[in-house]
Each structure stands twice: as C-alpha cells, then as structure tokens.
Amino acid sequence: MIVRDYKHNEIKVGTKVIYGSSENVAEVTEITDPDIYSHDDEYGVEKVDGYMVEISIRFDDGSTDKLRAPWVVDERAFHEPYDAPEIFEENGDLEVIA
Numbered sequence: 001m002i003v004r005d006y007k008h009n010e011i012k013v014g015t016k017v018i019y020g021s022s023e024n025v026a027e028v029t030e031i032t033d034p035d036i037y038s039h040d041d042e043y044g045v046e047k048v049d050g051y052m053v054e055i056s057i058r059f060d061d062g063s064t065d066k067l068r069a070p071w072v073v074d075e076r077a078f079h080e081p082y083d084a085p086e087i088f089e090e091n092g093d094l095e096v097i098a
Helices: none
Strands: 001-002 015-021 023-031 034-040 046-059 064-070 087-089 094-096
Touching: 015 046
Parallel strands: 001 087
Antiparallel strands: 015 023, 015 094, 023 046, 034 046, 046 064, 064 087
C-alpha cells in the first residue's frame, strides 16, 4: 500500500506535513488499513464515501486531526494478472515537507 500527497510524495508514519497552510506543520502518527467508509445522509440513508485509508496527524501544540485518502483507481487493477500496490492519495490538504 502506498499513501501519497497530491504531488505524489509518499506519506508514512513519522512524515512531517503541512496541513492547509505553511503555519500548520504536523506529523503523521497513524495510517489505518484500507476500509469502506460511509455516512448517513439527512434522511438516515447510508451513503458510501469510498475505499479509503484514514491519516491521523499531530500538531506541535499536541492537537490532532484525521483526514481520509481515497483509493486511486488504476485501470490495470481490473485486468489479470495485477499485483501492483494499492495507491491512496490525500486530495490536497496535506503536503509532505521535503
């Protein structure tokens, strides 16, 4: 499994990231195993959000946040044989600090 930012930089536990703006520096503390995430809409009907991982981050002041990174569908995944790793991409809130 590969988790990456929108610039395709790999994100791992311990990676330093910018969250939203350069003033918000955080460290990745956990990346969950992939799972199907969903929510209930305003009528109580379950809606599927997608196949994702959850990324937990901790800021220097000790506060935390969680973000989700969806699976990037690779067309080759639907053809046999295919054994490339699953790729999950956070959609722009996180940027790896180089």
